[in-house]
Amino acid sequence: MSIAVQIVVCAGIVPDPLQVLEPTTNSNGPGLKNEMILPAVLDPWAASALYEAANLAAKNPGTPQDPSKVWLVSLCPKSKLQQVMMTVAQKVSFQLVPIDGPIGGFPDAHATAAALAEAIAALAGLDRNRLLLFGGWESANRSAGVTLQLVGEHLGITDQFQGVDQIDLRGDGSFEVLERVEAGKHQASICVGPPAVLGWATGNLPEPRNNPQVGMANMRNIMPALQKARSATLATGSLKYISVARPRQQRTTKIVKDLTPAQIASELAAWIGAK
Amino acid sequence: METILVLVHADDSGAALTKASLETVTAGIDLAAQLVASLTIGIVSADANAVAAAVASAGARLLAVSGHDFLQPRYSTDAAACEALCRAANPSIVLAPQSARFARVAAAVAFRVGGFIDTHIASVSAGPSIEATRWFYRQRVEATITRDGRPWFLLLDPGIHNAFAGEPAPASVEQITVDLPQLRTTVLGIRAPKQNAHGNGDASSLHTWETIRPEANLLFVAGAGWTKKQPDGQTHTSEAADLILGFLHASSASLGSSKSLVDQGGDGQPVLPFLTHMNQIGQTGATPRHAKGLSTCCHGEEPHVVGWRFIADRRAISLDPNCGWTRGKADVVYIANAFEVMAELNKQLEAAKT
Numbered sequence: 001m002s003i004a005v006q007i008v009v010c011a012g013i014v015p016d017p018l019q020v021l022e023p024t025t026n027s028n029g030p031g032l033k034n035e036m037i038l039p040a041v042l043d044p045w046a047a048s049a050l051y052e053a054a055n056l057a058a059k060n061p062g063t064p065q066d067p068s069k070v071w072l073v074s075l076c077p078k079s080k081l082q083q084v085m086m087t088v089a090q091k092v093s094f095q096l097v098p099i100d101g102p103i104g105g106f107p108d109a110h111a112t113a114a115a116l117a118e119a120i121a122a123l124a125g126l127d128r129n130r131l132l133l134f135g136g137w138e139s140a141n142r143s144a145g146v147t148l149q150l151v152g153e154h155l156g157i158t159d160q161f162q163g164v165d166q167i168d169l170r171g172d173g174s175f176e177v178l179e180r181v182e183a184g185k186h187q188a189s190i191c192v193g194p195p196a197v198l199g200w201a202t203g204n205l206p207e208p209r210n211n212p213q214v215g216m217a218n219m220r221n222i223m224p225a226l227q228k229a230r231s232a233t234l235a236t237g238s239l240k241y242i243s244v245a246r247p248r249q250q251r252t253t254k255i256v257k258d259l260t261p262a263q264i265a266s267e268l269a270a271w272i273g274a275k
Numbered sequence: 276m277e278t279i280l281v282l283v284h285a286d287d288s289g290a291a292l293t294k295a296s297l298e299t300v301t302a303g304i305d306l307a308a309q310l311v312a313s314l315t316i317g318i319v320s321a322d323a324n325a326v327a328a329a330v331a332s333a334g335a336r337l338l339a340v341s342g343h344d345f346l347q348p349r350y351s352t353d354a355a356a357c358e359a360l361c362r363a364a365n366p367s368i369v370l371a372p373q374s375a376r377f378a379r380v381a382a383a384v385a386f387r388v389g390g391f392i393d394t395h396i397a398s399v400s401a402g403p404s405i406e407a408t409r410w411f412y413r414q415r416v417e418a419t420i421t422r423d424g425r426p427w428f429l430l431l432d433p434g435i436h437n438a439f440a441g442e443p444a445p446a447s448v449e450q451i452t453v454d455l456p457q458l459r460t461t462v463l464g465i466r467a468p469k470q471n472a473h474g475n476g477d478a479s480s481l482h483t484w485e486t487i488r489p490e491a492n493l494l495f496v497a498g499a500g501w502t503k504k505q506p507d508g509q510t511h512t513s514e515a516a517d518l519i520l521g522f523l524h525a526s527s528a529s530l531g532s533s534k535s536l537v538d539q540g541g542d543g544q545p546v547l548p549f550l551t552h553m554n555q556i557g558q559t560g561a562t563p564r565h566a567k568g569l570s571t572c573c574h575g576e577e578p579h580v581v582g583w584r585f586i587a588d589r590r591a592i593s594l595d596p597n598c599g600w601t602r603g604k605a606d607v608v609y610i611a612n613a614f615e616v617m618a619e620l621n622k623q624l625e626a627a628k629t
Binding site for chain 1: 347348349350351354374375376378379380382383386387391392393394395406410411412413414415416417418419420421422423424427456459460461462463464465466467485486487488489492493526528538551552553554555558559567569584588589590592596601602603604605606607608609610611612615616617618619620622623624627
C-alpha cells in the first residue's frame with residue numbers, strides 16, 4: 001500500500017542570478033534598486049526542495065481517499081510571484097499558498113518565519129503529524145539558513161535536517177536522509193517518520209521540463225489563490241542596518257598573453273609553492 | 276553589562292574541539308575584552324573533560340553537556356544541549372561556529388530562549404553598540420547590522436579568526452544536565468560521495484575521492500571549458516579528468532566547479548565523473564575560504580564573483596583575453612590552453628616532489 005505524504009514547501013523568490021544588484025535605502029529600510037522590476041526566479045535551493053517534494057509525492061501517491069499533497073507556501077509580493085509562477089507552475093504539480101508581503105533578503109528572518117508558520121498552521125487538510133516541511137537550507141537573498149528552522153520550531157517539529165541531498169522513504173513511514181556536512185561529505189540518518197523539517201541543498205534531480213498540461217492544471221488553483229492572498233506586514237523587530245553596500249574591492253588584473261605553457265606552468269608552480 | 280557565551284563542540288573523533296570552535300573562542304575572548312564582559316564557554320561533547328583542556332587557559336567559566344547522546348550531531352540532542360547551556364549561562368551574546376552541527380540547531384535554540392540570530396557573520400566588533408557584518412544575496416551585498424534584542428546569537432564563518440592556541444591545562448568544568456526529548460532520529464554516520472574516476476560506469480572503478488579539502492591552501496576551479504571541443508574539433512573529457520586529478524594529487528588543492536560543469540551531465544553532455552554538486556561554488560554552491568585560487572576554463576559571474584569572494588590571491592587560465600568576468604576579479608589571467616598548461620604544471624609539481 002502506498003504511503004500518502006503531506007509536504008509543505010516554503011520558497012521565496014529572488015532576483016535572477018545574472019542581474020547586477022545595487023543596494024538602496026527606502027522607507028522600510030534597505031532594499032535593492034528597482035527590485036520590483038528585476039527579473040525574478042524561485043529561490044534555487046527552495047526550487048530543489050519543490051522538485052524533490054513533487055518527486056516524493058509522485059512515487060508515493062497514497063490512495064484516492066488519502067492522496068499525497070504538496071503545498072507551496074511563498075511570502076513575497078503577489079504580483080512578482082504571479083510572474084514566477086508562469087514558469088514554475090509548468091514544472092510540477094502543487095497547491096500554491098501565497099502570502100502577500102515584502103520582497104528581498106533584508107526583512108528579519110524571525111518575522112518571516114512567524115508569518116510562514118501561521119499560514120502553514122492554518123492550511124486546510126494538513127495533518128501536522130504527517131507533515132514534511134521542505135524548503136531551501138539557505139536562500140539566495142538572506143542566505144541565513146534560519147527561516148525554515150524557525151518555522152519548524154514554531155510548529156513544534158523536533159526533527160530537522162539541513163543541507164539535505166537525498167531522502168529515501170521506507171514502507172514503514174520512516175526515512176533515511178543524507179545531509180551535507182563539512183569537507184564534501186554527507187551525514188546519514190534515519191528518522192522514524194514525520195513530522196520533520198528538511199532544508200534542501202541541490203538534491204539529485206534535474207530541473208523538470210516544462211509541461212503545459214501541468215501548468216494549466218496548476219494555474220486553476222494558482223490564480224484564485226493569488227487573488228485571495230492575505231497580506232503580511234513583517235515587523236522589523238530588533239534588527240537594525242548600519243550600512244548596506246556592494247563590495248568595493250576591484251582588482252588590478254594582469255593579463256599575460258605572451259608566455260608559453262611551460263613558462264606559465266613554471267610561474268604557477270612557484271606561486272603555488274610560495275607562502 | 277553584556278555576558279558572552281561561546282558554544283563549541285568536539286570533532287568527529289570526540290577527542291578534540293573543532294578548529295572552527297577554537298576560532299570562535301578567539302572571537303569570544305576579543306569581544307569580551309572590548310566589552311569588558313564576562314565570558315563563558317559551553318562545550319557539547321560526548322566527553323567534555325577530554326576536550327576542555329584546550330580552552331582551560333582562556334580564562335572563561337566552562338560549562339559542558341556530556342554523554343553518548345552528544346557524540347554525533349543530531350537536531351534534537353544538540354538543540355537540547357545548547358538550550359541547556361544557554362539557560363545555565365544566561366548570556367546576552369552567544370557566539371558559535373558556523374559549522375554544519377551548530378548551523379542545524381542555533382536558530383532553534385535562539386527561538387527557545389526568546390532570542391535572535393544572525394548567521395554567516397564575517398566580523399563582530401564592539402563600538403557604541405555591538406556590530407556584525409555579513410553578506411546578502413550570496414556575497415553580492417555586504418551589510419553591517421546590530422540588534423538591541425537579547426540574547427543575540429551570532430554564528431561566525433570559519434577562517435576569519437585565528438584558532439585559540441592556549442596551553443592545555445587542567446580544566447574545571449561544570450556539567451549541565453539536559454532533559455532530552457524522545458529520540459526519533461538515529462545517526463548512521465558520515466559518508467563520502469562515491470565518485471567514478473574514469474566515468475566508465477564500472478562499479479569496480481568507484482572510489483571515494485576526497486576532492487573537497489577545506490583546509491587546503493589552494494582552490495582549483497574547473498569550468499565547463501574542460502569538456503568543450505578543443506582545437507582539434509574533439510572533446511577530451513578523459514584527458515581533462517586525468518589532468519585535474521593529477522593536479523589535485525600533486526598540489527593537494529581543493530576542487531571547485533562551476534554550476535554549468537556539474538549540471539551538464541543531466542543534459543547528456545560529457546562530464547567529469549568525479550564532480551558532484553558538493554564541488555559547486557557560486558550562487559547555488561559554496562563560497563569557500565582559501566588563500567589562493569586558480570580557475571581554469573571558467574566563464575561567468577558565478578566562479579569569479581560569488582564563488583571566489585573569499586579567495587585572497589586569484590589566478591585564472593583562459594583562452595579569452597577579453598573575458599569581462601576575470602577583469603577586476605582575478606589578479607593574474609594567463610591567456611593559454613589550460614590542457615597544455617596543466618600538463619606542464621603537473622610535470623613540474625611531480626618533479627619537485629621527487
